[in-house]
Amino acid sequence: MEKIQSIRGMKDILPDESWLWQKVENIYRATMAKYNYEEIRTPILEKTLLFARSIGEETDIVGKEMYTFVDKGGEELSLRPEGTAGVVRAYIQHSMSAFQPVTKLFYIGPMFRRERPQKGRFRQFHQAGAEIFGAGEPFAEIEQILMLLDFLNTTGVSPVTIICNHLGTPQSRKLYTEELVRFFTKHRPDLCEDCIRRLETNPLRILDCKQPQCIQIIASSPPIENMRPDISNRMLEQFLSILKQMGVNVVYNSRLVRGLDYYTGIVFEGVVPSIEEEDDESQSHQPLSIVGGGRYDELVGQLGGQKTQAVGFAIGLERIIDICRGGMEVKKPVEIFIANTGEKTIGETFKTIESLRKAGFLCDFDQRVGSLKSQLKRADKIGAKFVVFIGEEEIASGKLKIKNMETGSQSEVNMENLISTFEEVLRH
Known part of the structure; x- marks a missing residue:
């Protein structure tokens, strides 16, 4: 098709x-x-x-x-x-x-x-x-x-x-238009087809023409200040x-x-x-x-x-x-990517990402919930600055792992301190 x-x-x-x-x-x-x-x-x-x-x-x-x-x-x-x-x-x-x-x-x-x-x-x-x-x-x-x-x-x-x-004024434009008609009529054989038509319908528009043969003629046309x-x-x-x-x-x-x-x-x-x-x-x-x-x-x-x-x-x-294009600051990248390690923790993933968004952070996650490797690839492709890992182990311990995608370093933070941590890192 x-x-x-x-x-x-x-x-x-x-x-x-x-x-x-x-x-x-x-x-x-x-x-x-x-x-x-x-x-x-x-x-x-x-x-x-x-x-x-x-x-x-x-x-x-x-x-x-x-x-x-x-x-x-x-x-x-x-x-x-x-x-x-x-x-x-x-x-x-x-x-x-x-x-x-x-x-x-x-x-x-x-x-x-x-x-x-x-x-x-x-x-x-x-x-x-x-x-x-x-x-x-x-x-x-x-x-x-x-x-x-x-x-x-x-x-x-x-x-x-x-x-x-x-x-x-309308009166002076009328006089100027008449002057243009007299001038361009003398050059009619050398005008482009559009300007020949404009000579009959709207002579002022001839001055807008960009055709090379007309530009030369226009250069010697009467200036408007005379009228x-x-x-x-x-x-x-x-x-x-x-x-x-x-x-x-x-x-x-x-x-x-x-x-x-x-x-x-x-x-x-x-x-x-x-x-x-x-x-x-x-x-x-x-x-x-x-x-x-x-x-x-x-x-x-x-x-x-x-x-x-x-x-x-x-x-x-x-x-x-x-x-x-190329001169302005580039599009703001995703700040935080949430990597979810299983369907059982998807609810906590949504709670975390929505709390971060409400705090003003640009966040995303992989809605396909693929392997951890594929999620990290996705985070890298969209230019995420940090990845937060959420799995059963993290929920049970109350501590979340954070990866800095630029340096590759990892750290842990208490779940209740996640927003304040990123405010410190990303807003200062």
Whole structure:
């Protein structure tokens, strides 16, 4: 019978790696708590209309990459390709602005896009994001960048460079888009197929293209500051000035637009040096983008709520895990392994191991109750620091034998002193 495999581009996270995910996620939650952000959990499945109206119908995400289907009730649904739209929908639906004028939310969870699978990029991937509603420009952006850098520094991800731009006002963006259309129309024969399509549907997205022939053309395209109003320039200058005062490595890029239609003001990305092997000549060693975000003051209104200032970001956790792998403290090993020497003493084994667990020790035993030799092999394989032997002789004498697996030395301890002994050995 054919074995059923996982879907292409969707990865199992096995126990030898899930501990690292838990550690990174716990650091993220702790960081969010320091900045007074509260966790929100939204459905993985949403109405397709939500993403079409927020991300943009002409974007590659909505047009090409979403997992969309019609359910038995005739409703078109999609697996979420990103987290912001669902959070905004929940913010409106539950009238969250009525409880807190400034609302700070964060999330962690899986997203889905049918992209071409490649290193560090999957069709099911995970994001940690944060959104703040009701806060003005540029102070919300500054705090969010400091917050995400706090998280990244704690996980050991560095050095991080923040790349930023300001997209101006709706009026100035309209003028800038018209200027881009005139420019790229002259170069239409040299554009890739996707950019030819974008020229008709969403010209700003051309600036996101990574095709070599388009990158060369984009480099000589009109910069947005030619069209940006003074108020936007002042906001950007203040944003850059404060971040530099805080020691942030921040770089201005006039052609950064991000890949989602809902951004309206300051946009930013965080990049780190490539993690490819230095001797891999096939790689260009371009900086690796690990986080992106920006302001989206129009989105709440577009989705049926009152116009609300808002800023958010999302971190790609797969890339964070790749960078952290090998750099973080290894998984905590089993501290105490209980070796049971017979079925008659299994009850005492359970009593002992549960008392140790309640005292906070990481314990295990071999549920197969095999030979003593096989149990010691098991203890060695899982990296146990100590083995406690429990048999009829030990129960009768009230004394338990303890083996130090690192040194091989053995000692005896009274049963009633077992917990205090390990507290002395393992907690000091």
